[in-house]
Amino acid sequence: MSINTVTHINLRGDARAALEFYQSVFGGDLVAITYQDARSVTNPEEADQIIWGQVTSDDGFQIMAFDVPSSRAWSQGNEAFFVSIRGKDTAEITSYWERLSAHGTVVAPLAPAGWAPLYGMLTDQFGVTWVLDVAAEYAA
Structure with a gap:
């Protein structure tokens, strides 16, 4: 059995841009599922935001991200990780x-x-x- 650690970042409205940026740096495949795709829209203005996204490269780089909905508290934080x-x-x-x-x-x-x-x-x-x-x- 094995596990791996994947950094998961929580953003507000920037998850797609962040994932695209990291893909441009490290290459690999990007998966981005919106709230609309997941049929989990609570605010129509956020339907196209990311509920789950990931970049995975052949070199082993992996990162996940999502857009925290406006209904939940969120603070970018200061060096939280x-x-x-x-x-x-x-x-x-x-x-x-x-x-x-x-x-x-x-x-x-x-x-x-x-x-x-x-x-x-x-x-x-x-x-x-x-x-x-x-x-x-x-x-x-």
């Missing part, structure tokens, strides 16, 4: 960094760190904080 992307290839991590940081805010520049050959933190245009690094072997 980080999404961590770890890899072994500097060029690949750098490529993800460049695309994710577009229209975002760099918290810690992508650079060598004491625990990793390359590490950086940014908050993207949707308020999601990402940590990217090149994994290093840890000495006991």
Whole structure:
């Protein structure tokens, strides 16, 4: 038996744009089911918003998102979670960094760190904080 962890982000009206953006960065397949598709419309103005969406790439990247309906309390929060992307290839991590940081805010520049050959933190245009690094072997 195995499980995996998938980051699930909760947005208000931006889930489709966020999923499309992450697909443009990481590639893969995007599934977006609207409240209308699920026959779960409570507010007609939100019928085309996402009740469940996901991007899954062949490289193993996976993220889910949905639009919290206006009938429920929601706050974007302040660094409620980080999404961590770890890899072994500097060029690949750098490529993800460049695309994710577009229209975002760099918290810690992508650079060598004491625990990793390359590490950086940014908050993207949707308020999601990402940590990217090149994994290093840890000495006991």
